[in-house]
Amino acid sequence: MVDREGPLAFITFNRPKVLNAMNRQTKEEVLAVLKELATDDDVRVIIFRGAGEKAFVAGADVKEFADVRPMDQREDRRRLRYYETIAGYPKPVIAMIDGYCLGGGCELALACDLRLASEEARLGQPEINLGIIPGGGGTQRLPRLVGEGKALQLILTGDIVAAAEAKAMGLVEEVVPREELEAKTREIALKIAEKSPVAVRLALEAVRAASRMEIEAGLEYEATLFALLFATEDKAEGVKAFLEKRKPVFKGR
Ligand code: COA
Numbered sequence: 001m002v003d004r005e006g007p008l009a010f011i012t013f014n015r016p017k018v019l020n021a022m023n024r025q026t027k028e029e030v031l032a033v034l035k036e037l038a039t040d041d042d043v044r045v046i047i048f049r050g051a052g053e054k055a056f057v058a059g060a061d062v063k064e065f066a067d068v069r070p071m072d073q074r075e076d077r078r079r080l081r082y083y084e085t086i087a088g089y090p091k092p093v094i095a096m097i098d099g100y101c102l103g104g105g106c107e108l109a110l111a112c113d114l115r116l117a118s119e120e121a122r123l124g125q126p127e128i129n130l131g132i133i134p135g136g137g138g139t140q141r142l143p144r145l146v147g148e149g150k151a152l153q154l155i156l157t158g159d160i161v162a163a164a165e166a167k168a169m170g171l172v173e174e175v176v177p178r179e180e181l182e183a184k185t186r187e188i189a190l191k192i193a194e195k196s197p198v199a200v201r202l203a204l205e206a207v208r209a210a211s212r213m214e215i216e217a218g219l220e221y222e223a224t225l226f227a228l229l230f231a232t233e234d235k236a237e238g239v240k241a242f243l244e245k246r247k248p249v250f251k252g253r
Contacts, residue, residue: 001014001051002033002037004043005186006190006193007042007043007044007045007190007193008043008044008045008046008047008186008189008190008193009037009043009045009046009047010047010048010049011030011033011034011046011047011048011049012048012049012050012051013026013048013049013050013051013056013057014051015051016050016051016052016054016055018058018061019050019052019054019055019057019058019099019100020050020051020052020055020056020057020058020105021057021058021059021060021061021062021105022057022059022060022061022104022105022108023060023061023063023064024061024064026061027080027082028080030082031080031082031085034046034085034086034089037091038089038090038091041197041252043091044091044092044192044193044197044200045091045092045093045094045189045190045192045193046089046091046092046093046094047093047094047095047096047185047189048093048094048095048096048108048109048112049096049098050097050098050099050105052099053098053099053120053178054099054100055098055099055100055101055105056095056096056097056098056099056100056101056105056109056121057100057101057102057104057105057108058100058101058102058103058105059102059103059104059105059106059126060103060104060135060136062130065130065132073135077135082136083107083108083111083136083137084111084137086108086111086112087111087137087141087208088208090201090204091197091200091201091204092113092114092189092192092200092204093111093112093113093114094112094113094114094115094116094185094188094189095108095109095112095114095115095116096116096181096182096185097109097115097116097117097118097121097123097172098117098118098120098121098178098181099118099120099121099122100122100160101117101121101122101123101124102122102123102124102125102126102160103124103125103126103127103134103136103138104135104136106123106124106125106134106138106142107125107134107136107137107138107141108136109123109172110137110138110141110142110145111136111137111141113204114173114188115171115172115173116172116173116174116176116181116184116185116188117163117166117167117172117174117175117176117181118163118175118176118177118178118180118181119163119164119175119176119177119178120163120178121162121163121166121172121175122160122161122162122163123160123161123163123166123171123172124154124158124159124160124161125138125142125154125155125158126158126160127155127158128155128156128157128158129158133155134155138155139151139155142154142155142171144211145170145171146169146170146171147169147170150169163175174188194250195250196232196234196235196237196238196248196250196252197234197250197252198229198232198234198252198253199229199232199234199235199238202225202228202229205225206218206221206222206225209221232253233251233253234248234250234251234252234253237249237250237251238250
């Protein structure tokens with residue numbers, strides 16, 4: 001389900017009967033929506049959320065695991081590039097997490113740029129209980145976010161942690177009471193939506209590169225993107241507005 005709201009697009013996982021577990025169709029639908037929104041300049045920030053009060057996303061749909069053959073699973077994952085598409089999306093993506101955020105749901109949140117949670121959020125990588133391991137980037141993105149020790153603790157025990165503990169380990173950026181989650185998410189998303197979309201895009205590219213680049217190359221990359229922004233109308237407007245003591249009007253050029 002997609003709801004447009006000015007510069008924001010909310011994508012809602014809407015399978016509440018199975019705690020919004022993602023099956024093949026869910027993933028294909030999300031990818032199709034993301035493809036459409038990528039080229040829509042009016043949309044500045046994407047927000048993922050779950051329908052109902054119980055879950056953000058309780059994981060990949062376990063029913064689909066029943067009779068999958070290993071090579072089919074591997075090829076399918078490579079073809080779909082679901083989590084990779086989210087992690088490399090050209091606009092900021094926020095996970096608005098209320099209730100269960102498990103397995104593939106947690107990996108989806110890890111692929112997002114920001115994770116905002118309610119006090120009722122419950123996060124974890126319980127795949128080990130099914131005799132498997134995270135397969136949507138969890139073994140790679142989780143340690144980068146929370147450190148190897150905490151990542152292994154979650155992945156090896158399959159324990160589900162409450163929002164406060166998730167915040168303490170850096171797994172989510174904010175925790176607020178359930179009734180404030182939407183307002184808080186909107187506030188942060190709208191603040192980002194006001195900035196120069198070109199600067200936002202390059203900030204995303206530079207910071208996302210940090211975890212895959214060695215420091216010297218990363219600093220060179222940052223310097224290049226920084227210099228590139230000096231060629232934009234938005235940079236000229238931003239500096240001019242500051243000197244004229246007014247709010248800038250960014251056009252994304
Ligand atoms: N895939 C498919 N169905 C799922 C699901 C998933 N990942 N998570 C929950 N569901 C379904 C349940 O099978 C149940 O369906 P049913 O009503 O037809 O029996 C329904 O959602 C409600 O879940 P239920 O287990 O009854 O709720 P609960 O409050 O007792 O427990 C959880 C909630 C999240 C602890 C439990 O559902 C769970 O462990 N889910 C699986 C989580 C998981 O392993 N995710 C990783 C997959 S890789």
